[in-house]
Amino acid sequence: MSKQAKFNRDEVIEKAKNLYWEKGYHATSMRNLQDVVDMRPGSIYAAFGSKDNLFKEALNRYAETSAENLADSMAQETTALGGLKRFLRNVTICNKGTAPSGMCMIVKSVAELTQNDSPDLLAQAKGILQTIEASFANIFQQAINNGEVSTQKSPAELARYFQVQLIGLRTYAQVTNDINAVEKFIDDIFKELH
Amino acid sequence: MSKQAKFNRDEVIEKAKNLYWEKGYHATSMRNLQDVVDMRPGSIYAAFGSKDNLFKEALNRYAETSAENLADSMAQETTALGGLKRFLRNVTICNKGTAPSGMCMIVKSVAELTQNDSPDLLAQAKGILQTIEASFANIFQQAINNGEVSTQKSPAELARYFQVQLIGLRTYAQVTNDINAVEKFIDDIFKELH
DNA sequence: AACAATAATGAACGATCGCTCAACTTTATC
DNA sequence: GATAAAGTTGAGCGATCGTTCATTATTGTT
Numbered sequence: 295m296s297k298q299a300k301f302n303r304d305e306v307i308e309k310a311k312n313l314y315w316e317k318g319y320h321a322t323s324m325r326n327l328q329d330v331v332d333m334r335p336g337s338i339y340a341a342f343g344s345k346d347n348l349f350k351e352a353l354n355r356y357a358e359t360s361a362e363n364l365a366d367s368m369a370q371e372t373t374a375l376g377g378l379k380r381f382l383r384n385v386t387i388c389n390k391g392t393a394p395s396g397m398c399m400i401v402k403s404v405a406e407l408t409q410n411d412s413p414d415l416l417a418q419a420k421g422i423l424q425t426i427e428a429s430f431a432n433i434f435q436q437a438i439n440n441g442e443v444s445t446q447k448s449p450a451e452l453a454r455y456f457q458v459q460l461i462g463l464r465t466y467a468q469v470t471n472d473i474n475a476v477e478k479f480i481d482d483i484f485k486e487l488h
Numbered sequence: 489m490s491k492q493a494k495f496n497r498d499e500v501i502e503k504a505k506n507l508y509w510e511k512g513y514h515a516t517s518m519r520n521l522q523d524v525v526d527m528r529p530g531s532i533y534a535a536f537g538s539k540d541n542l543f544k545e546a547l548n549r550y551a552e553t554s555a556e557n558l559a560d561s562m563a564q565e566t567t568a569l570g571g572l573k574r575f576l577r578n579v580t581i582c583n584k585g586t587a588p589s590g591m592c593m594i595v596k597s598v599a600e601l602t603q604n605d606s607p608d609l610l611a612q613a614k615g616i617l618q619t620i621e622a623s624f625a626n627i628f629q630q631a632i633n634n635g636e637v638s639t640q641k642s643p644a645e646l647a648r649y650f651q652v653q654l655i656g657l658r659t660y661a662q663v664t665n666d667i668n669a670v671e672k673f674i675d676d677i678f679k680e681l682h
Numbered sequence: 683a684a685c686a687a688t689a690a691t692g693a694a695c696g697a698t699c700g701c702t703c704a705a706c707t708t709t710a711t712c
Numbered sequence: 713g714a715t716a717a718a719g720t721t722g723a724g725c726g727a728t729c730g731t732t733c734a735t736t737a738t739t740g741t742t
Contacts, residue, residue: 296718297708318600320514324700334721335701341719345700397599404663405591405599406512420663454660454669455676462656466648469598469614475648482649490688491739518730528691529731535689539730 303341306331311352316394318406319349319415350418356399357422364429374437378430379484382460386467386476396468400426401461427457444488452487459483497535500525505546510588512600513543513609544612550593551616558623568631572624573678576654580661580670590662594620595655621651638682646681653677 309330314322324345328335342348367384368377390396403419431453437443443452467476503524508516518539522529536542561578562571584590597613625647631637637646661670 337720401659402599405596423663458656458660461659462652465595465655466652469617531690
């Protein structure tokens with residue numbers, strides 16, 4: 295009995311994520327979203343509830359994809375530090391042309407959203423960044439176990455250090471477009487870690 | 489002849505800057521601005537032309553204030569690196585409670601604005617970040633001349649490094665609120681530079 | 683006191699915002 | 713083919729957006 299939905303939920307979330315990522319939360323209107331996902335407002339609201347909730351799903355999708363990208367980078371390298379370096383190069387240099395924005399969607403969200411007007415969206419974005427940092431800590435633990443790391447720092451400290459470099463450098467790359475400088479910067483980071 | 493304006497232009501720009509800084513460009517409405525500057529729409533438009541133009545003036549004011557804050561930090565320390573460290577501590581830890589946002593207003597703007605919907609606002613924000621980096625380079629040149637710096641890096645490289653740490657750490661501090669971690673991070677940065 | 687010149691006001695414009703819902707379409711079941 | 717259940721549609725709601733402009737208020741000059 296009943297009719298089955300004709301839209302593909304995964305594809306819709308993917309397209310919504312890309313639009314939110316490009317334009318940010320406030321600058322993305324429901325009509326913009328209706329256009330890119332090719333659905334009428336009634337269907338969108340039946341399926342996702344609200345603009346806020348769709349943004350939440352978009353954030354989660356972004357987090358999933360980021361985790362996959364990190365895993366892919368790790369899998370393509372023989373060392374843990376090599377994997378992290380590949381990941382860092384990907385987000386700052388390689389993927390810059392293809393992605394909806396050169397900036398990290400989560401950092402964009404943390405920068406845009408305030409505690410007053412969307413506390414749970416902000417909390418979710420912050421939580422995702424913490425999760426990512428925790429996965430970096432796991433990787434650095436591996437790197438330490440493998441004897442790849444020269445410094446005395448703990449996995450948590452190394453993860454924090456890497457997170458700051460990632461956020462800072464990705465934003466920096468957005469401003470300058472100086473690929474050579476970014477490349478050199480990344481090399482310096484890993485020269486020091488080794 | 490004529491009537492003289494009763495509002496104080498500097499104060500109005502200051503208040504507008506603080507609201508834009510807190511809420512971001514898109515989430516700040518002209519009616520929000522009318523409230524905080526206590527002016528009617530006709531007066532605002534006669535004085536500033538448009539929401540975009542008022543935002544430009546706000547960005548410039550922010551840049552001026554940032555330059556003053558940097559100069560103040562430098563003046564309060566005997567060494568160039570000490571001044572930079574004070575500045576970095578100020579924006580990530582000390583001023584966090586009092587400022588409209590823990591984030592840098594320029595970084596927020598670069599994150600929020602896109603090439604398509606406001607190219608000149610974006611260009612101006614990027615330009616301000618370049619100017620700030622150039623002032624860091626001057627300071628590092630002094631530090632090198634004074635023999636404060638241990639590394640072989642050029643002033644431009646050191647400025648880029650500092651800019652990335654500043655952007656990354658300020659954003660990081662916004663996410664975690666872990667003051668001890670940030671404090672330690674800053675200490676590590678300057679341990680290495682010395 | 684009359685006159686320019688400029689500033690301040692705020693109602694209101696057309697556009698767009700997030701969102702709703704009554705009407706309609708499609709499907710599975712009997 | 714009648715019925716029930718669920719998905720789709722899009723006109724349109726009230727609110728708010730950035731902005732305009734006719735009107736009013738305030739000033740220095742004559």
